[in-house]
Amino acid sequence: MSEVTFPEGFLWGGALAANQSEGSYLADGKGLTTVDMLPHGPHRLPVKLGLEKRVTLRDDEYYPSHDAIDFYRRYKDDIALMAEMGFTVFRTSIAWSRIYPNGDELAPNPAGIAFYRSLFEECRKYGIAPLVTLSHFDVPMHLVTEYGSWRNRKLVTFFARYARTCFEAFDGLVKYWLTFNEINILLHSPFSGAGLVFEPGENPEQVKYQAAHHELVASALATKIAHEVNPQNQVGCMLAGGNFYPWSCKPEDVWAALEKDRENLFFIDVQARGAYPSYAARLFREKGIEIAWQDGDAETLRHTVDFVSFSYYASRCASADMNERNSSAANVVKSLTNPHVERSAWGWGIDPLGLRITMNMMYDRYQKPLFLVENGLGARDEVDANGEIHDDYRISYLQQHIRAMGDAIADGIPVIGYTTWGCIDLVAASTGEMSKRYGFVYVDRDDKGNGTLERIRKKSFWWYKKVIASNGRDLSMD
Numbered sequence: 407m408s409e410v411t412f413p414e415g416f417l418w419g420g421a422l423a424a425n426q427s428e429g430s431y432l433a434d435g436k437g438l439t440t441v442d443m444l445p446h447g448p449h450r451l452p453v454k455l456g457l458e459k460r461v462t463l464r465d466d467e468y469y470p471s472h473d474a475i476d477f478y479r480r481y482k483d484d485i486a487l488m489a490e491m492g493f494t495v496f497r498t499s500i501a502w503s504r505i506y507p508n509g510d511e512l513a514p515n516p517a518g519i520a521f522y523r524s525l526f527e528e529c530r531k532y533g534i535a536p537l538v539t540l541s542h543f544d545v546p547m548h549l550v551t552e553y554g555s556w557r558n559r560k561l562v563t564f565f566a567r568y569a570r571t572c573f574e575a576f577d578g579l580v581k582y583w584l585t586f587n588e589i590n591i592l593l594h595s596p597f598s599g600a601g602l603v604f605e606p607g608e609n610p611e612q613v614k615y616q617a618a619h620h621e622l623v624a625s626a627l628a629t630k631i632a633h634e635v636n637p638q639n640q641v642g643c644m645l646a647g648g649n650f651y652p653w654s655c656k657p658e659d660v661w662a663a664l665e666k667d668r669e670n671l672f673f674i675d676v677q678a679r680g681a682y683p684s685y686a687a688r689l690f691r692e693k694g695i696e697i698a699w700q701d702g703d704a705e706t707l708r709h710t711v712d713f714v715s716f717s718y719y720a721s722r723c724a725s726a727d728m729n730e731r732n733s734s735a736a737n738v739v740k741s742l743t744n745p746h747v748e749r750s751a752w753g754w755g756i757d758p759l760g761l762r763i764t765m766n767m768m769y770d771r772y773q774k775p776l777f778l779v780e781n782g783l784g785a786r787d788e789v790d791a792n793g794e795i796h797d798d799y800r801i802s803y804l805q806q807h808i809r810a811m812g813d814a815i816a817d818g819i820p821v822i823g824y825t826t827w828g829c830i831d832l833v834a835a836s837t838g839e840m841s842k843r844y845g846f847v848y849v850d851r852d853d854k855g856n857g858t859l860e861r862i863r864k865k866s867f868w869w870y871k872k873v874i875a876s877n878g879r880d881l882s883m884d
């Protein structure tokens with residue numbers, strides 16, 4: 407195998423999200439947020455999809471986000487572990503409802519600002535650059551109950567205020583920003599993605615695309631504000647990535663895959679190119695959608711992002727005959743099961759070459775630097791009799807994907823950095839499980855919330871430390 411070469415200054419690190427790690431869900435004035443309403447168990451999916459309305463918590467359910475892995479109180483120790491691995495970048499999100507507990511206040515919550523300031527200062531202490539997502543599956547519940555969340559234009563104003571507050575409060579501490587995590591997931595998981603719950607008689611497509619329009623305007627506005635506050639700020643959009651492969655070379659299958667890709671890339675087309683793509687008009691016509699625009703929206707959308715970030719877990723597959731019965735939703739986006747790729751214990755495809763394909767497609771399309779901000783293997787880990795975790799399967803997954811990313815760099819693509827998902831074990835977004843683990847660091851906690859929360863370095867911890875120290879040259883297992 408050829409050696410992969412990463413550019414000098416390439417950022418290496420890992421990623422968390424506030425809602426999956428912090429816990430302390432009502433501490434220091436934080437308001438309830440959408441993810442706080444997601445129970446573990448059979449109701450999780452219908453609530454996530456916006457099919458079951460949940461505006462109050464129930465006594466008979468367990469909500470994993472409420473305590474999560476207690477990052478809110480343990481962040482200093484956790485950042486120290488990341489520094490020990492040699493991280494130069496650490497991705498997390500700000501919980502909107504810590505800064506604006508209801509979302510529509512005029513003044514922010516000082517305790518929320520103090521928490522994130524302290525977290526980012528801790529990163530600076532170790533020379534770690536924070537990469538901060540403003541909205542990672544996380545809308546203050548008050549905005550859901552009072553305004554209907556992103557279907558309401560007012561959210562644009564609230565979000566712009568929140569974004570400005572963050573850019574100003576953390577100026578000099580944070581340079582890399584993402585506006586909306588996996589913005590395309592709004593289409594596939596409307597409540598967890600964007601706080602949307604559908605009312606009887608509504609056209610869900612209309613609601614989703616109107617909400618999308620609002621998020622796209624809000625994202626462009628935030629990008630503009632970030633640049634005004636500090637021209638050094640670098641703002642990215644964020645796609646739940648993974649190209650669709652055609653099931654066969656039948657032209658109808660190729661067309662189906664192209665259409666499926668467009669569904670997701672629609673968002674990035676706007677954020678990276680500054681206007682709605684030409685195919686959108688037909689899409690809206692066919693789905694009976696009419697987007698309400700306001701004066702100035704087209705101009706606002708011209709504020710494009712500085713880089714394109716994305717998550718990559720697996721490629722996808724589509725055919726002209728795809729339907730509810732023959733497709734499944736690994737990582738929420740529906741796909742046919744590709745028989746040519748391996749699968750994880752949760753049925754997610756494992757396709758490193760798909761990463762290179764996805765990166766090439768994205769760079770061909772956007773001509774902006776890429777940033778791979780989520781990638782990893784969700785797996786069950788066992789602590790052995792010596793208290794050790796030998797997660798060779800995770801090392802193998804990451805090794806193959808880092809190699810594929812290196813190949814994409816050799817293809818000529820500028821890539822800013824790489825943050826693996828869930829560098830410390832955290833709550834799985836899809837299932838609410840703790841047992842679906844991604845981390846280099848094990849957290850002693852189970853699916854029901856039992857455990858000491860002790861942190862244990864896994865075998866992959868030492869491996870990734872070596873990868874970073876060699877700037878990706880040494881990917882060997884031992």
Ligand code: BG6
Pocket residue numbers: 423426543587588646717737780784827833834835836837842
């Ligand atoms: C991405 C999300 O979709 O995938 C993360 O941005 C999520 O929040 C990750 O955790 C992995 O998914 P899961 O369901 O295994 O946690």
